[in-house]
Amino acid sequence: MKKRLGSVIITMCCLTSCVSLQNVSFDELKPATITFSENVKTVAVVNNMPSTPEAYSNLLTLGYLEGDGKISAEALATALADANYFNQVIICDSALQEGNESHILTSGEIQDLADILGADLIFSLERIAIHTEKRDLYVQGSYEKWPVVYAKITPVLNVYSPLYSKPMHVLTVTDSLMWDMKAVILSDKELMEETARFVAYKLMPRLVPYWNTANRMYYSGAYTQLRNAGVAVEEHNWKEAAELWESFYRKTKSKKMKYKMAFNLALASEMAGNLEKAQQWLDKAKTYIDLDEEEGMIWEQYKNQLNEKEEDYRLLNKQMLRFKNSL
Numbered sequence: 630m631k632k633r634l635g636s637v638i639i640t641m642c643c644l645t646s647c648v649s650l651q652n653v654s655f656d657e658l659k660p661a662t663i664t665f666s667e668n669v670k671t672v673a674v675v676n677n678m679p680s681t682p683e684a685y686s687n688l689l690t691l692g693y694l695e696g697d698g699k700i701s702a703e704a705l706a707t708a709l710a711d712a713n714y715f716n717q718v719i720i721c722d723s724a725l726q727e728g729n730e731s732h733i734l735t736s737g738e739i740q741d742l743a744d745i746l747g748a749d750l751i752f753s754l755e756r757i758a759i760h761t762e763k764r765d766l767y768v769q770g771s772y773e774k775w776p777v778v779y780a781k782i783t784p785v786l787n788v789y790s791p792l793y794s795k796p797m798h799v800l801t802v803t804d805s806l807m808w809d810m811k812a813v814i815l816s817d818k819e820l821m822e823e824t825a826r827f828v829a830y831k832l833m834p835r836l837v838p839y840w841n842t843a844n845r846m847y848y849s850g851a852y853t854q855l856r857n858a859g860v861a862v863e864e865h866n867w868k869e870a871a872e873l874w875e876s877f878y879r880k881t882k883s884k885k886m887k888y889k890m891a892f893n894l895a896l897a898s899e900m901a902g903n904l905e906k907a908q909q910w911l912d913k914a915k916t917y918i919d920l921d922e923e924e925g926m927i928w929e930q931y932k933n934q935l936n937e938k939e940e941d942y943r944l945l946n947k948q949m950l951r952f953k954n955s956l
Contacts, residue, residue, distance in 0.1 A: 648850035648889060650927070653862060655900070657843045660944040662835040663788070663798055665750065667951040673719040673748035674706040677787075678756050679731050680724050684817040689761070689778065696757025696784070696828070697821040698724055704825040705754065705786075705832060714837040714951075719746045731755050733787065736794035743791035750797075751789040752836070757828055758783040761820070763810070776810040780820065784828040802831050838948055845934070846927065847896050848889035852877070858893070871897035888917035888924060895931065904939050911935060 678698030699722045706720035721742070726732065734742070734753060742751055760781045765774040783803045787796040806827055808815050833839060849859040854873045861870040871894060878890035891914035898907035911932060918924040 648848055648855070648886070650846050651849045651859065651862075652844060652846055653896075654842055654844050656840050657938075658838055658945060659834070659841045660941050660948050661837050661839070662800075664944065664948050669749045670716040670951075671719065671746075671748050672709065672715050672717075672750045672752055673721060673742065673746040674702050674709065674752045674754070675721040675725060675742060675746075676702040676723065677725045677731055677734065677753040680727060684821050686816050686818045688817060689815050689820065690817050691761050691763065694759040694761065694817070694820075696759055696782075696824050698722070698754060698757075700821060701757055701784075701825040701828055702754055704829040705752065708829040708833050709752075709837065712833065712837045712839075719748055721746060733796065734789060739789045739794075740791050742789075749790070753787045753789060753796075755785040755787055757785075757824060759820070759824060764807075778808045778810060778815055780806045780808075780824070782806065782824055782827060784832065786832055800832060800835050802835075804831055838945060843934075845896055845899075845931070847893045867897045867900040871901075884917040885924075888914045891917070892928065892931070895935070899935065899938070904935065904942065907935055908939075 676698035678701070679695055681695050681697060684697060702720060702722040706718050706722075709715065710718040725734075725738075733755075734751075739751060742748070762779055764777050764779045766777055767773070768775055781803065782805065783801060786800040788798040788800070790797050804827070806823065813819075847862065849855050854877045858870040858873040858877075861867070861873065874890045874893045874897065878887055878894065881887055881890070891910050895907045895910035895914065898904070898910055911928070915928060918928065920928065
């Protein structure tokens with residue numbers, strides 16, 4: 630009798646060890662940092678940056694530089710138009726200012742621009758500060774130096790409305806780019822073009838909803854149902870995966886396996902767009918584990934991801950009202 634019990638325990642341990650965590654990635658729409666009124670239909674991108682001399686096409690300047698207002702305004706306007714969020718995007722890439730100093734637009738200038746361009750809002754590029762330097766990177770496991778050009782980039786964008794005398798929002802972000810000097814010969818002109826595209830990329834998530842890659846985890850295993858569920862996940866057939874996981878959840882007597890199947894079912898519910906059901910399954914999964922154990926850490930991580938997604942949904946619904954009302 631003791632020998633039989635021992636063999637059962639060994640078998641259960643082997644089966645449990647066959648369950649492993651898998652990663653799955655998917656694209657999801659995230660809300661913009663700023664929520665604009667659904668009545669904002671037409672926006673204008675204007676170049677309020679200091680004027681700069683023509684960029685060198687055969688020379689790279691190290692140190693402080695101002696970005697090119699014309700190509701930066703064009704890059705941002707193109708990105709906004711491609712997003713298809715506003716009805717119309719107007720561009721005024723001609724410099725509004727003369728000289729190497731910029732200033733905040735006055736209420737009169739804002740009103741004039743809004744009237745001339747027919748814009749509900751004005752996105753004004755105020756400046757793009759660039760600081761370049763040469764650096765030597767060291768390849769891991771080697772003493773060889775790798776020369777790069779490092780650029781620290783800080784754009785400033787003001788959002789104006791003809792209804793207000795001051796900027797509604799002031800957006801700024803600092804990030805960096807690097808170029809491999811062994812692979813490219815960089816000039817000021819190429820630097821300005823790359824910087825313009827990079828600034829548009831960095832500002833877009835603050836202005837319009839954007840797509841982002843999300844990562845999740847689920848439990849798979851050697852059991853036939855779990856293998857089949859894993860195949861269904863690879864084929865993006867979340868309905869079939871959920872049916873297999875729920876069937877296994879109801880059959881198993883193991884608390885650990887019930888936790889893992891409930892966890893998986895929370896993910897399947899999220900993929901089906903039912904966040905309320907996802908939270909219910911995740912709360913049920915919690916009853917089978919100790920939060921101080923490894924499973925508890927994984928549970929906490931997913932709980933935070935679901936909570937963040939619920940908040941994103943609330944904000945995203947507001948930002949997408951413009952499309953619901955136009956149907």
